[in-house]
Amino acid sequence: MNESKPLSPRNSAHTSATIKLPKKSRTQRFIRGLLFMLSSFLFVITLFIAWIFMTTSGHHFRYLVADTLISSQHRIWAKYVIGDEALKSRVNDYQNIAVATGSEKATHEIKLTENVSNPTQAKPVEIKEISGKGYKGHIVYVRDPKSLRLVVPDKAGKGEKVSSMVKRTGALLGVNAGGFADPNWKGNGFVPIGLVISNGEIFFDSSGRNKPAQIVGIDKTGKMIAGNYSPNELLKLDIKEAVTFQPRLIVNGKGQLKNEAQGWGIAPRTAMGQKADGTILFVIVDGRQPGHSIGTNLYEIQQILLSEGAVIAANLDGGSSTVLVEGNGSNNSDESEEIDPRIVNKPASQHGERYLPTAFLVFEQPEAITIPNIWAHATKEQLDPSRW
Known part of the structure; x- marks a missing residue:
């Protein structure tokens, strides 16, 4: 009697492997899968468009994106997010906010502590790391406000990196200060x-x-001044160091920005404030660097300064200009003994530090520092940003 032999596992596997779907069936399955993915994608896009244009949260998101673009070198792109007319209105709103924050008269008083006159009791400069939702940065504490000087480039025709200013002058620390003419974001910082x-x-x-302008600075007594002043008014107030920038964030211990909607978008930030004991505060926040820090808005900067006890504070130039440099307090002419300053933060510019016209620097002996006026004899060509 003939007995049939069972298929071996090997033969069974071979048999099942040889079973193939018709070519037409496989093509249909591929097309159906592709159509499903496409329809799912379109459904998600439709939901996103409905959310961003038809809900309150979507409206806030659109304006957050627009505000972030407005504070960057890609301002023109904001019109594709909120429209051209809304962009013009938004920029005008920000200018109105800046004017409003600069109108209240500052009546705060500064009483310098004993730590200022006796520097052995406290470090003249301290740096502390800070972080929050989506950002990383630093707070600088300058115990003696009179140790601040506004430094400018030493050569006409081009700005200077803050690290170069710090090294050249032997400063303890440097922070970027005012803005500059920057046509098409190709300015040389002069x-x-x-x-x-x-x-x-x-x-x-x-x-x-x-003519009044929004300024940030410090007078001869060490008191910070920020707000809307004309040059003649500032001279009567014995202003010592100052630059133009805005908006003012804190006046008489009160925050001026009401909420994050007035925060001017997400960006790298630099701000300056002062406590009642005279301590100068600099807040430096990195930005535009996913994975490290995307930046923050001015409302958050205001809240940080309020939590530190600032009685007055104002915004300084930010974005790609934001930089914090730590020096060694020595301008030794012997290059073999020089130690390069350390850039503490991570500037947003892809080219590293920018060339700038002004920086607030901290010195052990500020009265010994001579700052020449490089604009006094500058040529028309050097003062014309369109020629850069």
């Missing part, structure tokens, strides 16, 4: 915006002695 005052002397004034 021509400031508005007003520059160093050691009580007006170095640069693009508007006139009687």
